[in-house]
Amino acid sequence: MNTEHQKKIAAEKATETVQSGMILGLGTGSTVYYALLKLGAMVRDGLDVVGIPTSEGTEQIALEQKIPLTTLAMHPTIDLTIDGADEVDAHLNLIKGGGAALVREKIIANASKKILIVVDESKVSRVLGTNFPLPVEIVRFGWEATQTEVNRICGKSTLRVASTQDGKQNPLITDNGNYILDCHFEGIPAPAAVESQLNNIPGVVENGIFVNRADKVIIGTPAGLRYME
Numbered sequence: 443m444n445t446e447h448q449k450k451i452a453a454e455k456a457t458e459t460v461q462s463g464m465i466l467g468l469g470t471g472s473t474v475y476y477a478l479l480k481l482g483a484m485v486r487d488g489l490d491v492v493g494i495p496t497s498e499g500t501e502q503i504a505l506e507q508k509i510p511l512t513t514l515a516m517h518p519t520i521d522l523t524i525d526g527a528d529e530v531d532a533h534l535n536l537i538k539g540g541g542a543a544l545v546r547e548k549i550i551a552n553a554s555k556k557i558l559i560v561v562d563e564s565k566v567s568r569v570l571g572t573n574f575p576l577p578v579e580i581v582r583f584g585w586e587a588t589q590t591e592v593n594r595i596c597g598k599s600t601l602r603v604a605s606t607q608d609g610k611q612n613p614l615i616t617d618n619g620n621y622i623l624d625c626h627f628e629g630i631p632a633p634a635a636v637e638s639q640l641n642n643i644p645g646v647v648e649n650g651i652f653v654n655r656a657d658k659v660i661i662g663t664p665a666g667l668r669y670m671e
């Protein structure tokens with residue numbers, strides 16, 4: 443079973459938890475994409491839900507799928523969020539932000555009664571920060587000074603870039619108008635401490651460590667589904 447299929451079965455399994463009347467948090471990424479397609483089909487079959495997207499990309503997909511959308515202002519409490527992750531440890535701590543949506547993802551997570559994380563097997567890790575660099579969203583003003591402070595914690599970071607249509611590399615700008623530093627830790631054994639140390643640096647908006655947020659992780663594996671909760 444290839445990685446795409448692992449993502450699909452995990453994401454589609456998560457949609458089985460969705461019931462009519464729910465306010466849904468709609469995560470971001472290539473795994474959640476399969477959940478959005480499935481939710482779209484369920485809505486067309488009569489499922490009555492409203493979603494709050496975690497990124498402009500997800501908003502676009504949800505609109506294409508005709509999933510009704512709302513806002514946190516209208517619905518400050520979310521019944522269920524389905525989101526992906528870049529790394530998951532055995533305590534259900536996560537690294538998120540590979541898709542540059544970590545700020546909105548954490549705001550949505552904070553407003554959610556229940557969070558299901560959907561991943562393929564490659565995302566499971568013994569110690570966070572060993573397989574994936576930690577994304578940290580920073581404001582553009584004085585970003586070099588912010589990076590120096592961030593590097594005191596992680597050692598080394600790189601400014602995330604995006605390719606333009608003519609092949610140039612520019613700094614990636616998030617949906618919130620900020621930059622992202624990808625921080626190369628040699629493992630994050632104490633994620634809660636690192637999460638708050640990074641967020642204490644002036645110029646840091648948020649980082650991609652999610653501690654005690656996920657209720658259940660649904661993992662697509664070559665042998666089928668596996669769960670952590």
Ligand code: 5RP
Nearest residue numbers: 471472473526539540541543
């Ligand atoms: C976006 C995220 C994504 O959930 C994470 O990057 C996983 O994405 P994918 O399912 O494409 O591997 O945190 O900011």
